[in-house]
Amino acid sequence: MKVLSPSVVAVAGALALTTLVMLAVGVDPALAYPALVRGAVADGNLEYTIAAFVPTLGMALAFALPLRAGEFNLGGDGQLAAGGITAAAFALLVPLPPVLAVVVPLAAGTLAGGLVAALAAPLSTRLRIPAIVSTLLISAPAVSLASYLARFPLAEQGTGIAQTPRLPEHAHLPALTEAGYVTIGLPLIVLLTGLWLYADSRTVLGYEIRATGQNREFAWYGGVRVNRVAAYALAGGGGVAGLVGGLIVLGPPYRFVDGALTAPGYTFTAVAAVLLASARPVVVPVAVALLTFLQVGGQGMEREAGVPSQLTQIVQGLIIVIVAVLATVRARRGARA
Amino acid sequence: MSEFAAELVGVSKRFGPVLANDGIDLAVARGEVHAVVGENGAGKSTLMSILYGLHRPDAGHILRSGTQIRLRSPADAIRHGLGMVHQRFRLFPGLTVADNIVIGAEPVTGARLDRAAAHRSVTDLSDRYGLRVDPAALVGTLPVGVRQRVEILRALYRHAEVLILDEPTAVLTPGEADRLFEVLRTVAAGGVAILLVTHKLTEVLAAGDRVTVLRQGRVTGRFTTADTTADDLVHAMVGRSLPTPVPRRATPDAAPALDVRDLTVRDADGVTRLSSVSFSVRPGEIVGLAGVAGSGQRELIDTITGLRDGGDRVLLDGTPIHPGRDPRVAYVPEDRHARGTAPQMSLAENLLMGEQRTLATRSGLPRAAVRERARDLVARFSISAASVDVPISALSGGNAQKAVLARELSRGSRVIVAEEPTQGVDVAVRSRVHALLIEARDQGAAVLVQSSELAELRELADRVLVLFEGRLVAEFGGDATEAQLGQAMTGVSA
Numbered sequence: 001m002k003v004l005s006p007s008v009v010a011v012a013g014a015l016a017l018t019t020l021v022m023l024a025v026g027v028d029p030a031l032a033y034p035a036l037v038r039g040a041v042a043d044g045n046l047e048y049t050i051a052a053f054v055p056t057l058g059m060a061l062a063f064a065l066p067l068r069a070g071e072f073n074l075g076g077d078g079q080l081a082a083g084g085i086t087a088a089a090f091a092l093l094v095p096l097p098p099v100l101a102v103v104v105p106l107a108a109g110t111l112a113g114g115l116v117a118a119l120a121a122p123l124s125t126r127l128r129i130p131a132i133v134s135t136l137l138i139s140a141p142a143v144s145l146a147s148y149l150a151r152f153p154l155a156e157q158g159t160g161i162a163q164t165p166r167l168p169e170h171a172h173l174p175a176l177t178e179a180g181y182v183t184i185g186l187p188l189i190v191l192l193t194g195l196w197l198y199a200d201s202r203t204v205l206g207y208e209i210r211a212t213g214q215n216r217e218f219a220w221y222g223g224v225r226v227n228r229v230a231a232y233a234l235a236g237g238g239g240v241a242g243l244v245g246g247l248i249v250l251g252p253p254y255r256f257v258d259g260a261l262t263a264p265g266y267t268f269t270a271v272a273a274v275l276l277a278s279a280r281p282v283v284v285p286v287a288v289a290l291l292t293f294l295q296v297g298g299q300g301m302e303r304e305a306g307v308p309s310q311l312t313q314i315v316q317g318l319i320i321v322i323v324a325v326l327a328t329v330r331a332r333r334g335a336r337a
Numbered sequence: 338m339s340e341f342a343a344e345l346v347g348v349s350k351r352f353g354p355v356l357a358n359d360g361i362d363l364a365v366a367r368g369e370v371h372a373v374v375g376e377n378g379a380g381k382s383t384l385m386s387i388l389y390g391l392h393r394p395d396a397g398h399i400l401r402s403g404t405q406i407r408l409r410s411p412a413d414a415i416r417h418g419l420g421m422v423h424q425r426f427r428l429f430p431g432l433t434v435a436d437n438i439v440i441g442a443e444p445v446t447g448a449r450l451d452r453a454a455a456h457r458s459v460t461d462l463s464d465r466y467g468l469r470v471d472p473a474a475l476v477g478t479l480p481v482g483v484r485q486r487v488e489i490l491r492a493l494y495r496h497a498e499v500l501i502l503d504e505p506t507a508v509l510t511p512g513e514a515d516r517l518f519e520v521l522r523t524v525a526a527g528g529v530a531i532l533l534v535t536h537k538l539t540e541v542l543a544a545g546d547r548v549t550v551l552r553q554g555r556v557t558g559r560f561t562t563a564d565t566t567a568d569d570l571v572h573a574m575v576g577r578s579l580p581t582p583v584p585r586r587a588t589p590d591a592a593p594a595l596d597v598r599d600l601t602v603r604d605a606d607g608v609t610r611l612s613s614v615s616f617s618v619r620p621g622e623i624v625g626l627a628g629v630a631g632s633g634q635r636e637l638i639d640t641i642t643g644l645r646d647g648g649d650r651v652l653l654d655g656t657p658i659h660p661g662r663d664p665r666v667a668y669v670p671e672d673r674h675a676r677g678t679a680p681q682m683s684l685a686e687n688l689l690m691g692e693q694r695t696l697a698t699r700s701g702l703p704r705a706a707v708r709e710r711a712r713d714l715v716a717r718f719s720i721s722a723a724s725v726d727v728p729i730s731a732l733s734g735g736n737a738q739k740a741v742l743a744r745e746l747s748r749g750s751r752v753i754v755a756e757e758p759t760q761g762v763d764v765a766v767r768s769r770v771h772a773l774l775i776e777a778r779d780q781g782a783a784v785l786v787q788s789s790e791l792a793e794l795r796e797l798a799d800r801v802l803v804l805f806e807g808r809l810v811a812e813f814g815g816d817a818t819e820a821q822l823g824q825a826m827t828g829v830s831a
């Protein structure tokens with residue numbers, strides 16, 4: 001409980017501040033909050049919330065995994081796009097039998113995302129460009145490349161829309177709900193999260209990743225191949241991002257639509273969620289659920305109560321600010337002679 | 338006005354289950370050097386932190402010149418004329434000496450920093466106390482001893498009348514330590530009260546006026562150094578006398594376990610750090626390595642442990658060292674914070690490093706086994722900690738050092754390399770550490786000990802090698818005098 005409290009304090013504080021903002025601009029919180037909750041869970045909205053939860057949780061892994069090794073992966077968008085377009089290309093161009101038609105594009109997307117992220121590793125070990133910079137730098141060209149492929153070589157002919165043709169039936173992810181928005185991507189990502197949590201706390205690689213992140217020289221001194229471990233962690237994170245790209249493309253509307261992967265801002269929301277979890281891996285899924293809930297609910301609130309959905313972004317921003325302040329305060333107090 | 342510059346009255350402080358300070362009374366007079374000694378974990382650092390406003394006491398209070406004061410932060414302490422020299426210096430390496438000293442209380446003309454005035458006051462201060470520094474030098478380029486002088490000047494610049502030093506000599510060479518004590522005497526003669534925490538009893542007797550001994554959070558002895566012996570202090574600290582050192586043995590005839598052959602090391606800039614170093618260590622012997630800081634010890638030890646390339650010049654039982662930390666070499670590094678531990682990881686996880694693969698099963702790294710191993714080491718090496726799950730940074734300095742030793746010595750390695758193995762440990766632990774190294778030697782390990790404390794090398798080593806500017810310049814038997822060693826360290830051939 002003691003370790004969870006910064007996150008709890010941050011959320012409570014942010015909600016309190018938001019309530020003050022609502023009062024200040026003349027919105028009745030008694031109307032807005034119920035509208036927010038309804039927007040997220042009622043009237044079949046729960047399916048959208050879950051559909052947004054899956055990629056956000058995946059992107060949270062993509063950020064959190066390298067972060068455990070001390071590497072900031074801010075290139076989630078590029079890895080996402082690379083994974084998405086690669087998955088689309090495989091699904092469109094390689095004729096495959098039923099099950100493989102899903103598995104192969106997803107695997108290819110994972111690999112593509114992993115490769116894009118792994119590019120940052122030699123840049124940091126050889127040229128001393130920190131991953132926080134290089135992942136971000138590589139992201140933009142990766143997004144552009146995916147966009148180019150979707151507009152030209154892989155474009156759907158004759159529509160003039162920047163998107164690929166609809167993927168063949170075999171390549172559609174099996175749906176778990178009527179409308180098809182919740183797919184087997186949900187159990188897959190949840191399973192991956194579980195595996196990550198297990199690996200992080202009770203495997204040798206998890207231990208070596210954490211030691212590298214906590215004190216690189218200590219890990220190096222202990223015989224851990226820190227550069228390799230950091231590269232694996234980055235590649236692993238990128239791989240998950242690539243997989244998420246594949247899952248989005250293989251889900252409705254079953255094509256790569258230019259910009260559709262990055263526009264919802266999964267990457268940033270995921271970063272926010274991981275920071276909110278403040279270095280407690282098991283809290284990550286909870287934080288993701290909370291922020292997804294706020295975002296989807298915010299749109300409902302806009303529709304119903306006329307409150308601009310930007311308000312929920314303010315909440316999100318405030319949460320991050322409070323987390324940062326608490327972390328700084330704690331670090332100051334912790335500084336011992 | 339009280340004769341005491343500062344008094345701690347009935348101070349208690351608890352950390353969870355640990356009562357770190359238990360009703361401590363301590364008074365330090367103007368112009369006095371007051372030593373505080375005690376075992377690892379006795380509560381010395383905690384008490385000093387309370388006096389400097391870093392911790393708030395649970396009970397008791399602080400008087401400054403007889404008036405009660407309340408300290409909520411170091412800023413409060415500074416305002417009340419208290420100064421502290423930290424063991425891990427809090428200086429800005431990219432700024433000059435003068436800038437570092439005046440920072441936070443800069444002389445200004447209008448809104449601009451008055452550099453000339455800053456230089457002048459620094460020069461004044463350093464003249465007054467005989468603390469030689471160059472105000473224009475960049476702090477990052479200075480040796481540790483001089484950086485420490487900058488810290489002291491910074492406190493004096495802010496008119497500290499009580500100066501707290503927590504293990505100031507742990508990072509110094511013997512020469513630097515002697516100079517520090519001269520400085521402290523001068524500063525004290527100017528009316529400043531000095532609190533000195535240290536584990537080196539010879540220092541206490543040479544430089545202190547009075548001594549307070551702490552044990553398990555309480556005062557167990559107050560002495561004036563003039564009529565005290567080291568044995569009295571040890572008795573008050575640990576409640577018994579210490580065993581006399583084990584006699585040295587004749588060097589065995591076996592083939593060398595560690596063999597360094599004509600090792601030359603250049604750094605990234607092409608500067609030669611080690612030139613043609615050759616020596617060997619036989620199983621069953623302890624070889625000491627002496628030399629002023631920066632004589633090539635770092636490069637030599639990093640090569641022997643496999644951390645630096647060049648291991649083909651280093652043979653372990655006849656085969657070259659494996660690159661990237663050879664598991665056959667146990668290694669106790671000097672810098673515990675940067676290299677020896679990950680301060681935020683738990684004690685158990687710190688004790689695990691290097692053994693994670695041996696403990697792993699097919700399903701991963703069982704936490705129970707990790708804890709089990711840690712508890713075993715904690716018991717065998719008598720490390721005192723609330724539990725094996727606390728971050729290692731919550732251990733007292735000496736206990737953290739014992740943890741590093743426990744991790745490395747428990748492997749039963751053929752070769753043991755130890756840098757400053759007893760830094761920051763109390764006299765009892767020091768003799769325990771020495772006993773452990775001797776025990777490993779007697780079981781056939783080849784031991785290489787690097788220490789800036791010549792007394793330690795003389796007690797421990799069967800032979801002593803001296804490094805100077807990257808070359809081995811002398812070799813002595815274990816009976817060399819400190820004068821002989823000291824001379825060789827400065828490059829004067831014997």
Ligand SMILES: Nc1ncnc2c1ncn2[C@@H]1O[C@H](COP(=O)(O)OP(=O)(O)OP(=O)(O)O)[C@@H](O)[C@H]1O
Nearest residue numbers: 352357377378379380381382383731732733734735
């Ligand atoms: N921040 C903290 N949290 C928990 N326990 C602490 C903390 N600081 C100190 N302790 C505990 O309080 C006791 C006293 O520690 P302290 O650092 O004052 O010892 P010390 O006398 O300075 O020892 P050493 O000679 O090893 O530096 C130890 O048992 C230590 O583990």
Ligand SMILES: [Mg+2]
Nearest residue numbers: 381382733734
């Ligand atoms: Mg201490």
